Amino acid sequence: MKRVFGVVLAATALLVPSSPAAQAATGQVVVFSVEVTPLATYDHPKGCQSLPEGAHVLANLTDGDITIYGDAACFVPLVTVEKGYGTHVPPYGATFKA
DSSP states (O other), rough: HHHHHHHHHHHHHHSSSSSSOOOSSEEEEEEEEEEEEEOOOEEEESSSEEEOOOOOOEEEEESSOOOEEETTTSSEEEEEEEETOOEEEEEEEEEEOO
């Protein structure tokens, strides 16, 4: 009986996800490019987002960390930006994911 209970307990543990499901970040990501263009804002970003051409500085105003990538598919991570912080970003071809 104890052996059956242990097997059932182990099987149940395998069915429970170990991490929460991915959700959209709450807040905004704001990107400054140059003085003659408006700020690019991303409200509650979800998934892989392309940065505008000429992007210069990104501010993470969301409730979680975001990752900056050096490619269009969010495959090559460059840096993680904590909530409330910012970073310089590559001017062409960069993306981010919340």
